Amino acid sequence: MTQDELKALVARAALQHVVPGAWVGVGTGSTVNHFIDALAGMKAQIAGAVSSSVASTQRLRAHGILVREAHEVESLPVYIDGADEIDGQGCMIKGGGAALTREKIVADLAARFVCIVDASKRVEVLGRFPLPVEVIDLAVPQLQRRFAALGGRALLRAGVLTDNGHPILDVHGLQITDPLAMETEVNQWPGVVTVGLFARHRASLCLLGTAQGVQTVAY
Ligand code: 5RP
Numbered sequence: 106m107t108q109d110e111l112k113a114l115v116a117r118a119a120l121q122h123v124v125p126g127a128w129v130g131v132g133t134g135s136t137v138n139h140f141i142d143a144l145a146g147m148k149a150q151i152a153g154a155v156s157s158s159v160a161s162t163q164r165l166r167a168h169g170i171l172v173r174e175a176h177e178v179e180s181l182p183v184y185i186d187g188a189d190e191i192d193g194q195g196c197m198i199k200g201g202g203a204a205l206t207r208e209k210i211v212a213d214l215a216a217r218f219v220c221i222v223d224a225s226k227r228v229e230v231l232g233r234f235p236l237p238v239e240v241i242d243l244a245v246p247q248l249q250r251r252f253a254a255l256g257g258r259a260l261l262r263a264g265v266l267t268d269n270g271h272p273i274l275d276v277h278g279l280q281i282t283d284p285l286a287m288e289t290e291v292n293q294w295p296g297v298v299t300v301g302l303f304a305r306h307r308a309s310l311c312l313l314g315t316a317q318g319v320q321t322v323a324y
Contacts, residue, residue, distance in 0.1 A: 109135070111223035111314030112187075116140035118312045118319045122219045124182040125150045128173065130211045131165065132186020133158040133204035136221050140185055141165055155181060157211045158204040159268050175210045184215035188222050188303070189234040195220070195308035195324035196284040200237030200301030203267050209299055212306040220308035224315045231284055235275035237262075237301035242272050244296020251294055252276050271298055 106114070116139030123129050123144065131137060131144075131154045141161065144154070145168035153171030155178055156162040165172045186208055188197040197220060199205050212218050238259070240248055245261060252259040252274070262273040281287050284304035291300040313320040 106316060108223050108225060112136040112221075113139040115221040115223065115312040115314040115319055117143045119185050119219055119221050120144065120147060122183055122185065122217075122310070123147065123151060126152060127182050128152045128155050128178055130155045130181045130184030130186075130215045131157060131161050132184070132208055132211075133161050134187040134202045136187035136223070137161060137185070138164060140221060141168065141170070144168070145170060155211055155214070157186070157207040158202070160202075160204075175207065175214060178214060181211070181215040183217045183219055184212045185219045185221060186212070188220050188226055188308075189301075190226055190228045190231050191220055191222055191308060191311055192228055192231050192284070195311060195322075196231060197303040197308060198231050198234050198236055198301055199303055200239070200273065201234070203237070203239075203262070203265055203273055205237055205301040206239050206267060206269055206299040209303065209306055212303065217309040218303075218306060220311045222311065222313060224313055227313060231281040231302070232279040235260075235277045236279055236281070238274045238276060238291065239267050239269070239271050239298040240274055241296045241298065245272065245274065248274060248294060248296055255279065269298070
């Protein structure tokens with residue numbers, strides 16, 4: 106199976122975790138695009154979706170799925186999203202699609218985070234995928250120096266602003282052995298909007314797409 110077929114496989118499997126009658130939190134990215142397309146088949150059974158990006162909102166609406174923004178709901182039973190990397194504890198790197206801030210906001214509303222990934226995203230130690238960090242532009246040089254002190258090379262993502270109008274730093278060369286500690290530390294730095302480490306908001310469940318089928322891992 107191709108990587109895209111594995112993404113479609115786990116996206117369809119995620120439908121089992123959508124709670125009938127409720128709002129479902131929806132992430133962003135190519136795996137989630139498959140999920141949105143599959144969700145269209147059960148749109149009559151859900152209240153609608155809480156979206157994490159302009160792109161996902163547009164795709165959901167194109168399918169006729171009712172969309173709410175994060176500030177319009179108080180809680181969600183489940184949030185479904187992809188990841189750039191996931192480790193053995195369900196901690197993730199996210200933000201490859203630049204939606205990390207809104208993704209974290211919607212994930213924070215949800216009782217459960219169901220992560221849908223193909224097997225290439227499963228790693229022992231986070232950091233091979235450059236860590237995305239949404240930042241305030243004035244702080245970029247100082248944040249680059251701070252990451253350099255940790256052994257990382259923080260490069261401005263060319264030509265990209267998030268849905269919130271901020272630039273992204275992609276930090277190369279980190280070995281993130283303690284994701285919770287690093288998330289907590291980077292969150293303190295002035296000028297950081299959101300670090301793309303999801304350790305506080307780690308996955309509750311991962312649906313991993315492999316050549317043998319969907320593996321379900323609970324944390
Ligand atoms: C977007 C994300 C995505 O979940 C992550 O980049 C994975 O994307 P894809 O499903 O396209 O591989 O965090 O900000």
